[in-house]
Every structure is written in C-alpha cells, then in structure tokens.
Amino acid sequence: MAFEGLAERLQGTLKKIRGKGKVSEQDVKEMMREVRLALLEADVNFKVVKKFIADVKERAIGQEVLDSLTPGQQVIKVVNEELTKLMGGEQSKIAVAQKPPTVVMMVGLQGAGKTTTTGKLANHLRKKHNRNPLMVAADIYRPAAIKQLETLGKQLDMPVFSLGDQVSPVEIAKQALAKAKEEHHDYVLIDTAGRLHVDEELMGELDEIKEVTSPEEILLVVDAMTGQDAVNVAQSFNERLGISGVVLTKLDGDTRGGAAISVKSVTDTPIKFAGMGEKIDALEPFHPERMASRILG
C-alpha cells in the first residue's frame, strides 16, 4: 500500500509528543524537523513540504495549543487537519452537468491507467450513482487501446463508442456526443490518447476535443508510482488544458505516495478518485480526511 513508510515514520514521531502534558516551542520545532524529513523521504515536493511545515508550526506554536490541557494531542490534531487540507480538505465529487450528458475527458500520459480508469469510472457511475454512461474510444494511437476499452465494455455489459483508428479523435468525440444525446446517456467518458511525454501535438488535440465537447470534467489520470515526474506532468496538463480533478492510480503499489500528495497542492485541483488495483471495481472516491487519518494512525 502507498504511504506505508510515511505513515510509519509520522506515527513514530507523533507518538513522542502525544502524551506530553507540557509542550514547549522547542518540542514542536524538533517534531516538525522530523515530520519534514519524513515527508521529503516520502517524495513530497519540497515546496509543498515547506509550506506545510510553516502552516503547522504557526498553528502549533500558538498559545491556544501550548496552554491547552492536552497540548500533545492538540499538536497532533493540527498536523491531522493540515494534512487533510494538503490532500484537498473536503471530499470532491464528480461533476454533474445541469443539462445531460455530463462529459468527462480522461487525460494523462500513456500507461498512467486512462483506459482502465475509464472502465472503472463507468462501473462506479452505474453502481453507485445509477448512471448510464457511454464510453468513448478516442485513443487511436495506442494500437490496443480501442480493443481494451471494448473488452471492458463487454465485461461490464456497457456501451463503447468507437469509429476505429482511422477517424480523428475530435470527430470521434463529436459523433459520440451526438449519439449520447440521442440515446439519453447521462455521462460521456472520453478515453483520450496519451504520449510517453507531454507534447504540443497531444495538447493541441486534447484542446480541440475540449472545444467540441465542453467537458464538465477533465480528469488527469496520474500514476502514483512516477514520483516527482507526476508533479511536472500535472503542472503541464493543468497549464495547457485546465484540469478539473485528478485520479491517482496504482496506489495499491508500494509507491512512497508523496508525489501524489503534492499534485493537489501544485495544481490546486482536487484528487477525486484513487485506483487501488487492476480489477474493474478497484476505484475509490478519494477522502482526504480518511487518508490523513490513515497516515497518522
């Protein structure tokens, strides 16, 4: 599981302060030094760490905490609240268009898990929200992507719109939207192409799809295993396209997880879902508070 190392370190550090009847400024400073190292070691972006530490310190050294009856616990409460905030605060749900269908563009680098997540999300929307989504195979460059989505569709017994790989993704998206309206689908999930690196051609194409479908959501699918690169990728996609949320995949792996935490801070867009495995039902809405509590024990 992701965050295991971080959880262990933070819990070890916080244990020292938990039962303290008196907490000095020095105690807080020492603790935060260890917290800082734990976060950096977990691969949290250094700028994100810096701000986090400053925010916690400012609150934890306040009189309110130091004068309280259980200062150790108060300090931990502050850390928990700030970690929750760092991961997005309130849970952020998937958008619903005022007038259906709600268009969701899935974007990200090749191999991040877009196609898999498109299937997972369709399944989630049907199972948990009683929706009737149409999946759209618009990744015409990765040879297996169309087939992969069609297979997922069959497995789920849910429709997949495809025009093969000889029609442009923009045209596919346009026609899929028309069909969704005609057949009263309430969600349209567009699986777009990725590249191994962010490039201008890819961004241009995604921009055009955005133009013709006016999506409510542009979800960036990020592989949590990719470390700091995830932060750079998220930044590029956000600057160019304006993403509305993030799906972190492969959180079931042994990633340190810190880069994933940083993505929210750096792009200022919420993490909406977490991918927890290869299976079709291994997608969970992301709850910042629960995740923070899990990390802090």
Ligand code: GDP
């Ligand atoms: P795409 O190129 O972005 O469409 O990526 P794919 O959907 O083909 O996924 C790439 C690989 O990652 C596949 O082998 C998926 O099974 C795997 N994958 C996707 N999401 C997860 C996840 O949450 N956990 C794990 N362990 N594997 C995942």
